[in-house]
Amino acid sequence: VARLKTTVLGKEIRYFSEIGSTNNEAKRLAAEGCPEGLIVVAEAQSTGRGRLARGWFSPFGKGIWLSVVLRPPFHPLDAPKCTLMAAVALTKAIRKVTEAPCGIKWPNDILYEGKKLVGILTEMSAEMDAINYVVIGMGINVNIAPEEFPPELRDIATSVAAAAGRPVSRLALLAEVLAELETVYSLAVRQGFGPVLDEWRKLTITLGQQVNVLAPGETFAGIAVNIDNEGALLVDTGQGVRRILAGDVTIRPR
Numbered sequence: 001v002a003r004l005k006t007t008v009l010g011k012e013i014r015y016f017s018e019i020g021s022t023n024n025e026a027k028r029l030a031a032e033g034c035p036e037g038l039i040v041v042a043e044a045q046s047t048g049r050g051r052l053a054r055g056w057f058s059p060f061g062k063g064i065w066l067s068v069v070l071r072p073p074f075h076p077l078d079a080p081k082c083t084l085m086a087a088v089a090l091t092k093a094i095r096k097v098t099e100a101p102c103g104i105k106w107p108n109d110i111l112y113e114g115k116k117l118v119g120i121l122t123e124m125s126a127e128m129d130a131i132n133y134v135v136i137g138m139g140i141n142v143n144i145a146p147e148e149f150p151p152e153l154r155d156i157a158t159s160v161a162a163a164a165g166r167p168v169s170r171l172a173l174l175a176e177v178l179a180e181l182e183t184v185y186s187l188a189v190r191q192g193f194g195p196v197l198d199e200w201r202k203l204t205i206t207l208g209q210q211v212n213v214l215a216p217g218e219t220f221a222g223i224a225v226n227i228d229n230e231g232a233l234l235v236d237t238g239q240g241v242r243r244i245l246a247g248d249v250t251i252r253p254r
């Protein structure tokens with residue numbers, strides 16, 4: 001704890017040896033009125049959750065399974081931008097600690113050599129035009145050896161240690177993630193999302209790529225050309241530019 005460099009994030013820490021899902025616990029505490037910046041971390045999750053109703057592999061002591069409670073002064077429609085903030089912070093922190101050239105795959109993954117290092121699950125509660133809380137859940141595969149992943153994940157998941165070529169201190173990485181997140185969050189509060197989106201554009205691996213888009217109710221292909229000020233992905237299909245606010249993309253190998 002002494003090694004944290006933040007003033008708000010991590011001021012209050014709930015640490016668990018094992019828990020169902022840190023996001024569920026953070027949402028429960030947020031609904032009870034906990035302060036902004038509270039974090040929930042666990043050594044293991046028994047029912048870790050991913051996006052699109054998927055699970056999240058969360059073995060004991062091998063990753064950072066973390067949820068952060070924010071109470072941002074943003075419009076509820078801007079909540080997805082919290083995912084972009086987290087992606088920027090995580091990429092910078094991992095690059096700083098490992099020098100591995102990882103990058104952001106829109107909207108919420110950090111990849112290294114095409115495989116997933118980190119997943120982000122942002123959940124929100126809002127009333128009328130105000131956010132009550134946002135929980136940013138981050139699953140960072142830190143010291144998981146390739147053979148430790150279940151077979152179905154081996155082709156799509158990797159770890160920070162594998163990218164760095166050495167074991168990585170989870171505490172050092174956690175401190176860096178929180179420091180970067182606090183910096184990018186205060187930037188967004190003070191100056192709006194413009195500077196965050198600029199950083200995001202520099203750290204993404206999605207732009208300029210051929211992608212397959214899995215949007216609610218449809219799939220299509222195109223070239224990812226930009227993200228707009230809402231954080232939506234703009235995909236040129238050849239018959240015009242489509243805007244995707246929610247969904248998933250796969251980058252097609254060239």
Ligand code: BTN
Pocket residue numbers: 020021022023024045047048049050051052054056058064065066067108109118119120121137138139140
């Ligand atoms: C995804 O890529 O689908 C998002 C994965 C998010 C996983 C993290 S681990 C900590 C937090 N608690 C959860 O149950 N999920 C998130």
